[in-house]
Amino acid sequence: MCGIVGYIGGQEATPIILEGLKKLEYRGYDSAGIATLTDGASSTRRSEGKLINLEKLLRDQPLFGSIGIGHTRWATHGRPSEINAHPHKAGSIIVVHNGIIENYLQLREELKKAGHTFRSETDTEVISHLIEDTLTREPDFEKAVRSALARLVGAYAVCILNELEPGTLIAAKLGSPMVVGLGEHEFFVASDIPAILAHTREMVFMEDGEMVVFRNGAAEFSTIAGAILDKKARHIDWSPLMAEKGGYKHFMLKEIHEQPRAVRDTIAGRLLEDSGDVYLGDLNFSDQQLADVKRIVIVACGTSWHAALLGKFYLEGYCRIPVEVDIASEFRYRNPVIDASTLMMVISQSGETADTLAALREAKSRGAMVTAICNVVDSSIAREAGSVIYTHAGPEIGVASTKAFVTQLTALYLFTIHMGRAIGRVDIANGQRMIASLKRVPAMLEEALKLNGVTEKIARKYMNARDFLFLGRGKNFPIALEGALKLKEISYIHAEGYPAGEMKHGPIALIDEDVPVVVLVPRNSAYEKTLSNMEEVIARSGRVIALCSEGDDEVRGRAEDVIEIPSLDEDLDPLLLSVPLQLLAYHVAVLKGTDVDQPRNLAKSVTVE
Secondary structure, rough: OOEEEEEOOOOOOHHHHHHHHHHHHOOOOEEEEEEEEEEEHHHHHHHOOOOOHHHHHHHOOEEEOOOOEEOOOOOOOOOOOOOOOEEEEEOEEEEEEEEEOOHHHHHHHHHOOOOOOOOOOOOHHHHHHHHHHHHHHOOOOOHHHHHHOOOOEEEEEEEEEEEOOOOOOEEEEEEOOEEEEEEEOOEEEOOOOHHHOOOOEEEEEOOOOOEEEOOOEEEEEEEEEEEEEEOOOEOOOHHHHHOOOOOOOHHHHHHOOOOHHHHHHHHHEEEEOOOEEEEOOOOOOOOOHHHOOEEEEEOOHHHHHHHHHHHHHHHHHHHHHEEEEEHHHOOOOOOOOOOOOEEEEEEOOOOHHHHHHHHHHHHHHHHOOEEEEOOOOOOHHHHHHHOEEOOOOOOOOOOOOHHHHHHHHHHHHHHHHHHHOOOOOOOOOHHHHHEEEEEEHHHHHHHHHHHHHHHHHHHHHHHHOOOEEEEHHHHHHHHHHHHHHHHHHHHHOOOEEEEEHHHHHHHHOOOOOOEEEEEEEEEEEEOHHHHHHHHHHHHHOOOOEEEOOOOOOOHOOOOOOEEEEEEOOOHHHHHHHHHHHHHHHHHHHHHHOOOOOOOOOOOOOOOOO
């Protein structure tokens, strides 16, 4: 997830673009860059790190010109560095890009054979070379862009300049956000409204497969295939703060709604459907090394630990390798049994969690193979692990983790497929089945988000409860833990998650007519048992909020309140169940008036022990 800004008009472009990038820095802060055109020549300034570094560079080496493009980067392909920073140039073509090009390796090899020289490790550079290469056969800039974009597989929002046509700016999108701002004889392009709201409130929202060409003081909208479109502007009356949050009241709600996109980005370019396998480019282990693993230990903290618990179900169920899950803050204080046949997995959204980093170092010192699941490229944990599976959730601003959690679950499922194929425990047909299910998740998450209104009504009903219980069995037990954590993190209501079968061994003493009990009871292999546990709650006057599969009349006839989730399969139901639990916690917190995005006593990244 990166941020792009483009401008064409009568003003100096650089201040406008830089101001816009500051509003988009939440989308990426690994590096940044700006390119402008003056008299048919381009000038570019790029800098590693946060935007302040680019600002300093521009003070010493200013850029001039009334047409330009800019970018702030969240690294996916290639580590954060000046050489990997956007814009990328090939011949006369300059490009900024947000998204992931899935077929960039094939295109890169093809272009190399045609004589192109690549300077960066990014997938984006392929776009500039591909357009430049197409121009040698199709000298019309607009047609060359259309032809090149038609060859890209993946997701993109791009802004493109051509030194040979200094009065033209082209932008297009497929699967990544883009908004166009209309001014007086000037035009703006950005990944999100806040970047350009200070200059215009007349916005055109681009749809997938659309392109816009700015030249001669006009904007012409069309499909990438070339069909002319009549796009209507929308007047935006959001405040600047609302715009930064995408119109949502809180970052947490925005990030809950970003989960379909986050999962799409995490699986993009990784699914090898023909072979029923998964490509994990930064997982630096051979199949033989994975075959030599006798035991897996997964270590994490908080929400990431809950993801690890579900990962145990995946890995043991499919790969038949013993898996232990440990809390990072406890791991190194008990003289853990680790050796060269152990694969240590550490999970951290930020990649800077102090306890998890310490556990990683302890495992490495004892000779273990180590890999990380992480959301931040080139973070401390990613660097020290050496082998990593990146989640592509994008920056998460809300302290209570949402989209990072579901992408961690996605990464664990991806690794399970790859590990299973590598050691011969998952055959091609089963791998293909797992991939097919995983591909359905983003659309199913979008369906789950439609439960927002239902969860808000339930939240209003139970907002004054002092205690909540969350019950789940099997793969859904970690989700019960996560649901309880979300509620207590942001609403400050005491909540506990339990395995449903353990309820009668103690927690059942807490149940009365004042205790809401959230029961995760989708139709799966534990359905009948969980249904029985739900009955035990009802028999003691407990108030049941049941999360069940769509159309489950048996549950609907017994529970006081019901949230029906779309049907997927037992492996991936936990991802869908997470959404209404996040929404329930969110709405309770809003109704109670707590600080949803920055709850008391908590920090986004715990970098001290």
